[in-house]
Amino acid sequence: SKLPARKHTAELLVVRASFSVGAASLPMSLPEGEVLSVWERHPVEGVAEQPVHFVRKRTENRKEIGAMGLEDSREWHRDHYQQFMGGEPWDRAILIGCKQHYTDLMEHFPSMKHYWEDPEATFGEQLFLDGIDSDSICLGDELQSNYGPLRLKVTCPRLCCFRVDHRYPAIPAVKHTGSPGTVRQWCSSNGRAGFLCRVLHPGTVMAGDRLSVERRPCPQYPLSRLAGIVYGRTPMHVNFTGTDDELLELCGMEEGLCHFEWRSALLHYRDSLQQKRPLHVHESYGVPVSYEEGVKHIEGRWCRREAAALSPDGALMQAEIDFVWRENELMGDTDILDGQPSVFKPRNDHGKFALEIDLGGFPHFPKYAYMTQADEATGLVQLVFSSGDRWFKEPST
Numbered sequence: 001s002k003l004p005a006r007k008h009t010a011e012l013l014v015v016r017a018s019f020s021v022g023a024a025s026l027p028m029s030l031p032e033g034e035v036l037s038v039w040e041r042h043p044v045e046g047v048a049e050q051p052v053h054f055v056r057k058r059t060e061n062r063k064e065i066g067a068m069g070l071e072d073s074r075e076w077h078r079d080h081y082q083q084f085m086g087g088e089p090w091d092r093a094i095l096i097g098c099k100q101h102y103t104d105l106m107e108h109f110p111s112m113k114h115y116w117e118d119p120e121a122t123f124g125e126q127l128f129l130d131g132i133d134s135d136s137i138c139l140g141d142e143l144q145s146n147y148g149p150l151r152l153k154v155t156c157p158r159l160c161c162f163r164v165d166h167r168y169p170a171i172p173a174v175k176h177t178g179s180p181g182t183v184r185q186w187c188s189s190n191g192r193a194g195f196l197c198r199v200l201h202p203g204t205v206m207a208g209d210r211l212s213v214e215r216r217p218c219p220q221y222p223l224s225r226l227a228g229i230v231y232g233r234t235p236m237h238v239n240f241t242g243t244d245d246e247l248l249e250l251c252g253m254e255e256g257l258c259h260f261e262w263r264s265a266l267l268h269y270r271d272s273l274q275q276k277r278p279l280h281v282h283e284s285y286g287v288p289v290s291y292e293e294g295v296k297h298i299e300g301r302w303c304r305r306e307a308a309a310l311s312p313d314g315a316l317m318q319a320e321i322d323f324v325w326r327e328n329e330l331m332g333d334t335d336i337l338d339g340q341p342s343v344f345k346p347r348n349d350h351g352k353f354a355l356e357i358d359l360g361g362f363p364h365f366p367k368y369a370y371m372t373q374a375d376e377a378t379g380l381v382q383l384v385f386s387s388g389d390r391w392f393k394e395p396s397t
Contacts, residue, residue: 030141032212033131036099038063038205039121040073053163054124062206065150067199069093070126090198091155091258097125097194100133104192109183111171122167123158125194127205134191134223140256142200142215150203152211156258157191157227160184160235164193178235188235191223196258218256230266238269244279285384286372294353294371295346297381298330299323302391321391330355355383 039056040063064071067090075095101123106113121128134157143152164184165177174181178188187193229242230250240247250257251270257263273279289297301322321332323344330344347354349370357367369385374392383391 030213030216031132031136032210033129035127035205035207035209036130037121037128037207039126041075043074053167054122056121062204064204065199066202073126092196093199094152094197095125095158095194096127096129096197097121097123098133099130101192108186115168123193137195137223138216138218139221139226140218141213143211144214145203146210148203149201150205151201152197153200155196155198156262157195157223158193159231159261160188160193184235189228189232191227195223238265240269244281248281286374286382288352289371289373289381291348291351291353299325302393304391
């Protein structure tokens with residue numbers, strides 16, 4: 001069953017094969033939460049499976065958080081990262097639980113609400129927060145402490161294992177763990193079991209501290225949505241319901257998405273899917289450039305993408321044009337557009353840089369182009385024309 005629409009924040013409508021990225025329901029500010037309590041794990045030595053799962057000890061002291069997690073606490077990843085996680089425990093250093101999730105559990109499972117009536121952290125989390133939840137936190141969010149240098153990065157929702165159903169048996173009983181009607185299945189499908197973080201900068205934590213989102217690179221992936229499109233049907237295996245574009249995007253997040261149980265599982269799913277059918281991927285046209293930045297970048301030499309030809313002597317010729325300012329207009333040194341002399345008029349289109357191209361009047365109709373940043377790392381920018389043509393330029397050249 002679906003949760004009521006509540007506190008959905010900062011989702012972007014990513015319009016692929018388009019010229020713009022529009023914002024929908026953007027919040028006035030990014031969310032922040034208060035640390036209600038801090039919890040350590042002290043397992044019974046020599047026992048593979050603990051008598052009661054997710055038993056934690058509350059600490060009132062200020063505790064160090066390093067790359068491997070919470071000081072004086074022995075979580076699962078510390079003992080198993082070599083065997084199960086390819087020697088990379090960093091993306092699961094800290095598990096954060098949310099007070100709102102316990103409220104949601106009691107509302108969804110009224111016959112089982114006695115499990116969660118005491119305000120204790122009983123899902124194995126180290127930090128228990130109020131003010132945020134899986135609807136308001138997104139993949140890649142960076143959480144900064146108000147007390148000191150501690151900074152965490154959200155790497156994935158927590159995917160529940162069979163121990164969750166051992167701790168919280170379904171009422172009425174369900175035969176198989178992870179089946180519909182179990183806590184394991186429901187929490188894995190919407191991120192209500194908490195979320196895992198990498199430590200970007202070590203620091204300390206204590207009840208009363210506040211963690212605020214200061215950077216949000218992936219607003220299109222609230223944790224509740226990410227959990228739903230990857231493990232929405234069952235926590236046992238991936239059944240991806242997003243787009244092929246999103247599948248490839250998530251598979252390519254080497255630093256952003258936790259490898260264990262998430263990126264590795266999606267890579268296997270992608271490879272299996274490609275054996276059945278080709279992926280339907282829309283080419284991205286990049287991010288629109290502001291008018292001010294466009295004015296800086298537009299002058300200079302541009303190359304027309306996919307417009308190369310061979311000269312009579314066999315050399316490769318690339319169609320190019322050199323823009324120079326002439327008062328408030330741009331002139332090109334070649335007639336690259338339909339062999340017509342062209343005048344390029346910069347336009348401020350709602351704060352974004354665009355060009356209107358005058359081809360001399362009828363029967364040649366004007367053309368329009370937007371400037372977009374195709375690759376942030378290299379600084380590659382493009383002019384994307386209404387006709388589908390694209391020109392590109394590296395700002396440094």
